[in-house]
Amino acid sequence: EGQLSSSHPTACKPKTYVVFLKVHKSASSTIMNILFRFGETHNLTFALPVNGASQLGYPNYFLAESVEGFSSGNMSDFNILCHHMRFLKAQVQRVMPSSTFYFSILRNPVHLMESSFTYYKGLSPFARARNLEEFLSQPAKFYNASAHDSHYAKNLMTFDFGFNHNANFSTNHTRQMQRNIEEAFDLLLLSEYFDESMVLLKEALCWDLDSVVSFPLNSREGRTRAALSESMVAKIKSWNRLDWAIYTHFNRTFWERVDRVVGRERMKQEVRALCERREQLAKTCLQGGGSVGPPEIRDKSLAPLQHGQARILGYNLKAGLDETTGRTCRRMVTPELQYSSALYRRQFPWKPVVSISLHIPIAGAGQRG
Ligand SMILES: Nc1ncnc2c1ncn2[C@@H]1O[C@H](COP(=O)(O)OS(=O)(=O)O)[C@@H](OP(=O)(O)O)[C@H]1O
Numbered sequence: 577e578g579q580l581s582s583s584h585p586t587a588c589k590p591k592t593y594v595v596f597l598k599v600h601k602s603a604s605s606t607i608m609n610i611l612f613r614f615g616e617t618h619n620l621t622f623a624l625p626v627n628g629a630s631q632l633g634y635p636n637y638f639l640a641e642s643v644e645g646f647s648s649g650n651m652s653d654f655n656i657l658c659h660h661m662r663f664l665k666a667q668v669q670r671v672m673p674s675s676t677f678y679f680s681i682l683r684n685p686v687h688l689m690e691s692s693f694t695y696y697k698g699l700s701p702f703a704r705a706r707n708l709e710e711f712l713s714q715p716a717k718f719y720n721a722s723a724h725d726s727h728y729a730k731n732l733m734t735f736d737f738g739f740n741h742n743a744n745f746s747t748n749h750t751r752q753m754q755r756n757i758e759e760a761f762d763l764l765l766l767s768e769y770f771d772e773s774m775v776l777l778k779e780a781l782c783w784d785l786d787s788v789v790s791f792p793l794n795s796r797e798g799r800t801r802a803a804l805s806e807s808m809v810a811k812i813k814s815w816n817r818l819d820w821a822i823y824t825h826f827n828r829t830f831w832e833r834v835d836r837v838v839g840r841e842r843m844k845q846e847v848r849a850l851c852e853r854r855e856q857l858a859k860t861c862l863q864g865g866g867s868v869g870p871p872e873i874r875d876k877s878l879a880p881l882q883h884g885q886a887r888i889l890g891y892n893l894k895a896g897l898d899e900t901t902g903r904t905c906r907r908m909v910t911p912e913l914q915y916s917s918a919l920y921r922r923q924f925p926w927k928p929v930v931s932i933s934l935h936i937p938i939a940g941a942g943q944r945g
Pocket residue numbers: 599600601602603604605606687691692767768770791792793794795796797
């Protein structure tokens with residue numbers, strides 16, 4: 577256990593009321609794992625989707641009633657809300673206390689869309705396009721703005737934050753969105769600067785380094801990643817103009833915050849410490865020290881959901897770990913659906929778990945929770 581903990585004395589008090597808007601395809605599953613572990617090890621209560629579902633009513637707007645225990649009034653003190661939702665603050669505030677810390681993460685829309693295309697290839701906007709290049713050459717041929725799953729193909733971040741992903745671009749409109757997000761959230765992170773983001777997060781939450789160390793989850797194998805030409809990059813930016821405006825704005829405020837809160841020099845040191853800790857844990861926990869493709873995953877309870885044309889990597893744990901180390905390591909590599917079900921069983925042992933439902937809609941099958 578000594579090998580696994582590194583605690584620093586701190587003057588602040590760790591925050592334990594947290595909302596994380598889990599924006600799709602933005603490293604959000606890795607952050608969710610961090611929150612799951614912190615909540616589980618500190619005995620906190622999660623605002624989990626009703627009936628053990630994997631999302632909070634998505635793609636419909638979030639409703640307090642989609643949280644298990646809320647309607648019945650059996651449960652009134654929720655600490656962490658972090659499953660996929662379409663954000664609606666007024667509803668979230670019905671569940672969470674006013675002192676709650678709100679944060680989310682953004683990703684460069686170019687990479688986000690490339691990831692989304694591969695992962696959601698079966699959905700209606702993408703199903704008929706042979707590849708992303710073909711989709712981008714004639715989006716109008718494939719994209720129907722009123723399709724129930726259209727947001728996966730356009731301005732996905734805008735949609736997840738609760739705005740209209742098909743709205744026309746105007747500077748006024750994007751300013752308004754940025755302002756609304758700024759008012760609703762205490763911290764916006766960036767997937768491209770994941771480690772710097774974790775440093776900002778631990779500072780803001782007053783958590784220690786070990787609480788924010790993670791292994792990347794939900795990562796695709798390199799060969800399912802499409803190369804993007806300059807012209808494709810330009811097309812993705814203009815197709816996702818609202819997302820681009822949000823991303824560039826919060827990219828700027830991110831670095832302003834780094835300068836204000838941490839400073840570049842200390843940031844470098846903190847990131848180094850985080851990387852060292854991750855490498856140390858990888859050596860301790862992981863067979864081969866890193867991720868493996870789906871067929872190589874031996875323990876099927878640790879296999880991540882495979883979807884669309886993406887091949888999602890997973891991990892094998894080293895054999896012979898002692899009990900405490902094994903438990904810590906296992907938590908770090910447990911995929912979202914399995915971990916979420918385990919938390920549901922822990923919180924509602926008397927309720928039957930219906931099934932581990934897919935967290936993505938199937939084309940033509942309507943909306944799923
Ligand atoms: N630590 C870290 N740093 C940077 N990027 C990371 C990290 N962890 C996960 N990822 C990448 O995030 C993508 C998956 O995002 P999500 O987990 O949000 O997807 S999902 O919407 O919940 O299915 C997925 O992107 P793609 O591989 O491009 O598909 C992951 O590789």
